[in-house]
Amino acid sequence: MKQSEFKKRRKLLLQQIGPNNIALIGSASTRTRNRDVDYPFRQDSDFYYLTGFNEPDSLAVFIPGREQGEYILFCREFDEKKALWEGAHAGLEGATEHYAADDSFPIDDLDEILPGLLENKxxxxxxxxxxxxxxxxxxxxxxxxxxxxxxGVVAPGELVSLEHILHEMRLFKSPAELKLMRHAAEVSAHGHVKAMQICKPGLYEYQIEAELIYHFGQNGLRCVAYPSIVAAGKNACTLHYTENADKLKSGDLLLIDAGAECDHYAADITRTIPVTGRFSEPQKQLYQLVLDAQAAAIGQIRPGMSWLAAHEAAVEVLTSGMVTLGLLKGKVKKLIKDEKYKQFYMHRTGHWLGMDVHDVGEYKVDQEWRLLEPGMVLTVEPGLYIPADCKTVDEKWRGIGIRIEDDVLVTDTGHEILTSAVPKAIADIEALMQAA
Incomplete structure (x- = not known):
């Protein structure tokens, strides 16, 4: 992403901070995995959104109207020995030359310099x-x-949450952001197709996961947006199952929830497929119900619609379908009012998507569900999860977990499904798997 994009964001932030005020935000830190080994570094999303600076031990300062420059970056000084062992880093000169900071100071000098910047704010x-x-x-x-x-020194009199301003900015994606999200979605979608093509009884869940990660990496996306969920059979009824260690068995379904990250922007896709390449009749009935619920939910995504509308549409379809199939008994409206559907569908139908897979942004404004606007990106992911030990339903339904998830952009006239390259119709999935 070009530095001009980060500059636009900083300009908007400075306007909202207002004169005689100051904003501070720190970077992420390195985290120890064990002994002297660190986890791969991933920058704090808010910090990166404003700076594009991908190093730890940094602090960004924003001071509207400061004569010497409104954007100050504290970071590590250049160290030849560290560069030899760990690779290049920007240093103070790089912070101004390559990352457009107006001033840069050593992070070790925070205690000496920051109080002066806070003075009279x-x-x-x-x-x-x-x-x-x-x-x-x-x-x-x-x-x-x-x-x-x-x-005569005046200390700041008020601490204000920076996140309220920043997260509202992040909720609306620019064309540059959408370009990255489309690429993440495209590569992730093709990874899911590859997983469908290799799926067969006898493989292990981790082998499917490995295929996904390999495909992401081969296409330049070396980071997953979140730990992949590859859940066969009853494992799919554990919503955030990540052990990915069981063998795929004939007759089971396989739920795959996985997405790549492109330059800090996430994709988030879920598909549920038959291990043998063909759905059984009970699996087909439940799967089609979830697919119908997703279609109803996506149909509610357009400017001016309530955030909640997609969830309500999915719940109505799922609850009605569960009554038809005998999973629930009673009147649909009463079952929805009493939330009886939550026995088998216990989560919301989606979330914001962006730099974080569960991205920032308020869902309510003034205590009311907010209305969708162009530039917002959200997931749509209804599901059904029938525990293997559930005694209230026919045995044929037990141990089936299904979720179908796509990433959807709100456009000026409606919506765009960013992840449509992955098959989800029953006939299309079966045709792809049997042709592999």
């Missing part, structure tokens, strides 16, 4: 609660300024 916009060490330092800097009040 009215409000501090900051995401309190993410980094306890930085939280503590900020309060110490403010208290230090308060102790100097007799000299």
């Amino acid at each position: 009215h409000k501090v916009f900051y995401p309190m609660g993410r980094d306890s060490d930085l939280d503590h330092s900020l309060l110490e800097w403010i208290n230090h300024l308060r102790s100097q009040s007799r000299t």
Whole structure:
């Protein structure tokens, strides 16, 4: 993504912060996996959204109207020895030359420099609660300024959540962001197709997972957006199953929930397929019900519709279908009102999608479900999960877990399904798997 995109975001943020105020946001830190081995570094999404800077031990400062420059980046100084062992890093010069900071200072000099930047500011916009060490330092800097009040120094009088402004910005995707999300969706979709093509009895769940990760990496996307769920048989009734260790058995369904990440932007796709390439009749009935529910939900996605409308449409189709199939008994409206459907469908029908797989952004505004607007991206993922030990339903339904998930962009005139390249109709899935 070009630096001009990050510059636009910073300009919008500075406008919303307002004069005589300051905003601070820290980077992610490296995390130890074991002994002297770290987990792969992944930058904090909010920090990256504003800076494009992909290093730990950094802090971005935004001061509207500051004569010397409104954007300051604290980061690690360039270290030749560290560069030899760990690879290149920007250093102070790189922060200004390559990442468009107006000023850059060593991260080790925070205690000396930050109090001066906070001086005489009215409000501090900051995401309190993410980094306890930085939280503590900020309060110490403010208290230090308060102790100097007799000299005429004024300390900030108010801490304001930066996330409220920033997350509303992130909710609406720009053309540059959508380009990355489309690529993540395309590569992820093709990965799911590959998984369908190799699926057969006798393989292990982790082998399907390996095929997905291999395909993502072969297409330049080396990070998954979240731990892949590859759940065969009754494992699919565990919503966030990630052990991925069981053998695929003839007659089972396989639920695959996996997506790649492209330059910090996520895809999130779920498909449920028959291990043998053909659905049994009970599997087919439940699968078609979930597919119909998803179609009803997607039909509600367009500008001006309530966020909740898609979920309500899915719940109505699922509940009605479960009554028809004998999974639930009673009047559909009463079952919905009493939330009896939650025995087999216990989650919402979707979530925002973006830099985080469960992306930021309020779902309600002034206590009301917000209306959809162009540029928002959300998932649509109804499901049914019939526990293997459920005694209230016919045995033929037990142990079946199904979820179907796509990524959907709200457009000016309706919606666009970003993940439509993965088959989901019964006939299309069976044809693809049998042709492999």
